[in-house]
Amino acid sequence: MRAGWVIAAAMMLASPGTAQEWTFQQGPEPGRNAAWICDEGFCVGLSCDAGGPLGFGLSGQDDADLAARPDLDALVFVGGTALPPLAFRSIGPGTFEAKLTRDALRGIERLKAGVEMEVLYWETADDMPVRRFLSLKGSREAITAVEAACPLPDFDAQERAALTLRDPASHVLEDMRAACAALGGEVTEGARYTEAIDLDGVNPEDLVLRHGELSCSTVDDLVCGPAGCLTSVWQAEEEGGYTRVFLNAVQDVAAERPGALRLTLKGSLCGRIGAGECQQVWALQDGELAPALPQ
Template structure:
């Protein structure tokens, strides 16, 4: 499932990257700039393309705008493979260490933003301490990645300045939003089709994919999804293994959306008392690898299913 959803609530104007297009030449180091409007802050670094990418330019950085939360930004000039993209999955290496993945969404032609998540905080420290970073994105699933190299000179001062003047995201609200869907069945099916298509296959929806359940006794219809009922013709066991198949449980919310309260491998899910479910597990969730099967009752605790005490 996607770690970050399109339409992230905070629409940060990535001014840093727009500012990078003025004044001509390439910037060798990280640069901090405040825009003409109060509260607009940005830090960025740019690189010029070489070889097959001669004439292209890519900028990467962080920014906030008028009180919005700190976020990542990226912009491209002359890169045809990026100009028409609505989203770009990016992997960043600081030295030998990889940062948590970034999913950028377009906010303008060749200009993108990605939310800063709690998982990225250790990566920010590595960006401050490193000498160079490498940014990779894929033009196609079966093609080698496009690779850009940036210096990290000045990154510590720039990022620490931004941390002082830009508010951090509400990570708890951000995490909950990432677990909320209007139609969980359609979202999981779309993700499965995307993963299967990479392997050259198609998805067939089998019996038992969606099961209505009464998770909390509130009257609204909650859902249990058996991801294993989605069969990929190129890899039948794409989400299944000896311990069972990937399953998820979704609690209906007052606004009509669904909150994911469970995502793990299980052999079965059965209704228990309101607020509880009986899971059949095998393997490590039964105490050790290869153990089981075993049954456990899990209860709804602070918006997530957890083993009942």
């Protein structure tokens, strides 16, 4: 049973028509902890499983639209200030969980200090958002308790995983096709779209994607501008997949030496807005490309 089901279980304890407040619950299984609030069958909270990190949960099992959703994007407001967007995924009919990110930590402090929270989510892309208002009474005590019981996620690993794809060339191509199709066009793939490159001096080979080589039939220069065309560089992982280490508009990219690339740039990256073309060597530093220090 996943941690999100703890929050769903709160629905059975909430009495319709009565004022609700945040509750901290341990169990029923060892290591499961949750802080939650429910109102009219809709529950939101924070929880963890045994050995797992703290995360957000949302449940609306009595809502047929929510029960059919595989995922759910939500916005939470406290005192008129929005928390970072929450990307929930289904772990059972009408029950969802979302990862706690580094950016969301300050949002948790707002939940503990606020009086009321507003939750917005969209049942379909074309509908007005559904708005739910939930009390924050008792949130400081309940959330402080679940924070003490649950470890935080490994944010560094989480952020690196968010930049890692099994097949980035296909992923970028599909995104471009979707954007172009929305403009009534079709994408043509140029010969220089993908290029294997030795970024770090070890196998497997790394990858450069020149997004500007994906041309849309109805829009010129969809990802290009005065500074150049959007270009991404991906470092190959030993276990498979690629991690993005660079994304920006450039004129071109070429291998310089293991661990470094020579970028042909224009504009602000050359020192000022409107600057002419320049070349710079960028090197891997702490998992991303950055201007190399003089050797």
